[in-house]
Amino acid sequence: SLSLERVAHLGLDYARKLTGSTLGFVGFVDSRTGNLVAPVYSGDVWAGGESKTPVFSRERGLIGWILREGKPLIVNDVASDPRFPGVPEGHEAIERLIALPIFSQDELIGIIALANAERDYTNEDRRVLERISSLLSIAVLRLKAEDALASSEKRFRSLVESAHFGTLILRERKVSYMSSALKELFGHVPSPFSFKEIQGIHPEDVERLERVLHRVEEVGIEALDTEFRYFPPSSDGGKRRMKWIYCRLKRVKYEDGTALLLNFIDITKAKEAEMLINDRLMSLGRITAGIAHEIKNPLSGINIYLKALKRVLEEGEDPEKGLYIIEQIRAASERIDSVIRQTMDFSRPTPPRFRPLNLNEAVRGALNLVGGTVKKGGVELETDLAPHLPKCYGDPQLLSQVVMNLVTNAAEAMRNHDGTKKILIRTEAGEETVVLKVSDSGPGIPPENRNRIFEPFFTTKSDTTGLGLSICSRIILDHGGTITVGESEMGGAEFTIEIPLDRRRSRR
Structure with missing residues (x-):
């Protein structure tokens, strides 16, 4: 499954290699304090070799400025910048810094930062970080979707416990009580009762419903839950729309004996919402699996071209050759950018x-x-x-x-x-x-x-x-x-x- 921390580590490592930075981190905003907590970092962040999670104040320093303003920052002479004080105590000295905010649906959720390259940071370095930031945004969107699914399941359970669509009470399979809502749903209910005699239940579900009823009625199991598909009669005689029905069967004391209580709930909307989210997550999972494949080749090409460009510059070869290499690097970069844009279009x-x-x-x-x-x-x-x-x-x-x-x-x-x-x-x-x-x-x-x-x-x-x-x-x-x-x-x-x-x- 997609891991935000895994994506952050991979992205940070790529960014450090491409920019020649000695350290970097990915941090996320603490919703309680507004400060930045950076659990993902690489390089020697702490001067004394410590291992702890850096925390950057919202009110101080360059990182605090980004948290307040929501804007990217490139500073190649950190010591002379009046906004600089604010690095956590014991943090390695920062000489150069490039940092970008990470947004998810227009909300600033974190920052990705690199520091201490041997050269000045440029707008090309900024574009590298923008692509990594986009990947992190996709990961956050997926995690939010998973949280939404968990919340949906929780709401559904609450609905099951508090609301009944229809109620049926059976004594020795004979109908002792049936709510008006259930009459409206099923129409005629046979007595003695049998799921096989109810018109509209999906044929693949009938035998399972009968087995569940038998286990509660004859085997003595206290209660069982099940779901089934049902096609209610169409009012105009047209095509019948399928519903998902949740059914809970429970043995209860009734009048002077024991009876079976069957509660029915129409869960069609909840089921459709759950399945739509699952379908979306499955699609995102397939796309995510392909992102690494689609990005790997152009990234490898960029690394090869950078080595070639370095050789051209060191050996003083034809400048036209260097321009050609730069153009190839730009084309590979655009390919990566295109994949990320299309992925974000699908996820949002x-x-x-x-x-x-x-x-x-x-x-x-x-x-x-x-x-x-x-x-x-x-x-x-x-x-x-x-x-x-x-x-x-x-x-x-x-x-x-x-x-x-x-x-x-x-x-x-x-x-x-x-x-x-x-x-x-x-x-x-x-x-x-x-x-x-x-x-x-x-x-x-x-x-x-x-x-x-x-x-x-x-x-x-x-x-x-x-x-x-x-x-x-x-x-x-x-x-x-x-x-x-x-x-x-x-x-x-x-x-x-x-x-x-x-x-x-x-x-x-």
Whole structure:
């Protein structure tokens, strides 16, 4: 799992190496005091070789100034700066300093700082720290999402303990009492009672519910909890929307004997919220796994080019050669910056922004995020993008999310596949649409499941939420398009997406 301290250590080590700094730290704001506590540091921070966590006052020194102003700082002659006093007692002397604030959703949460390089710090050093700061922001966002999920689970437990959707009391399987809310939900409830006789319970859940009822009724277990999927009758006779129902069965004293108390709660909204968060975290986890792969190559290139540049300068070679090397370093730096920007765009989604776009743009954006991870899994990734594709109206971030979900789903479906592992992504122009096809050579999707895979929570795997394809379907429908699935020429699945060219048919 993503560790904030691990990301901070890695980022700090990279920054020190790239800037030649002898020491540095990453600190976070103490919400009680407003001071900066720096649990992550590298180099010889303490003059006497001590090992303790530095704490910087908000009211004093250069670090205190950043905490108050929220601005980056480069000081190459610290001793002459009037803001300097304020370093913790016993801290190594600071001669040069570069430090940047770390923000999360516009809130200053910490500072990353480097000190005592053998040369003056420059704006290029500042850009290095900005990229590390961006990674730390992503890590903090993920941890906040995990905290939100834990809080959601806590609120749900409180709801279960204090509120009942419907109540049923059984004595020897005969209905002694049923609340009006439960009558409205289930309609007719059979007596003698059996979950098998209630219309609308998901077939896969019926036998489990009967086993739970038997264990409380016959085996003598005091109480059991379970959940099941239920399709209440539609008022207009249309398609029925699935609900998640929580059920608690408990043996109780009732009148002059023992009875079974069944409490039912509609937890659909809580379940959807939980699964949406989990789906988002899973997506972020896949992206995070790919960040190291995407950044490693350009970072290695930068180190190689820096060595080459040093040789050019020392040996007095042609200045044009040096300029060429600098240009290559800039290109590698922009590649890292591009990966970080796209990752942050995904982790901090904004409301849909429809604009004219080339669908190939969304495809490339998705592959920049997950392509490296997919290829590491032994999957061949091939694209056939139409060179003169007409523009459609859409949100590039949302369409990239669709492509990313389809590609990662295909890769996961081929994880244990013995044959060729290949994914092909094609774009082409239709009559009044642009067409995107994502095909794979995996096991494919059985015909009986093809009409259900876009339903919320439908999944044939135990480790997924079943929301990924449902979200894809919703996004495409919001664009006025269609998404269908069939069999690919390679024998696996093929998803076909069509987006209208006419703006009036989009965003409906």
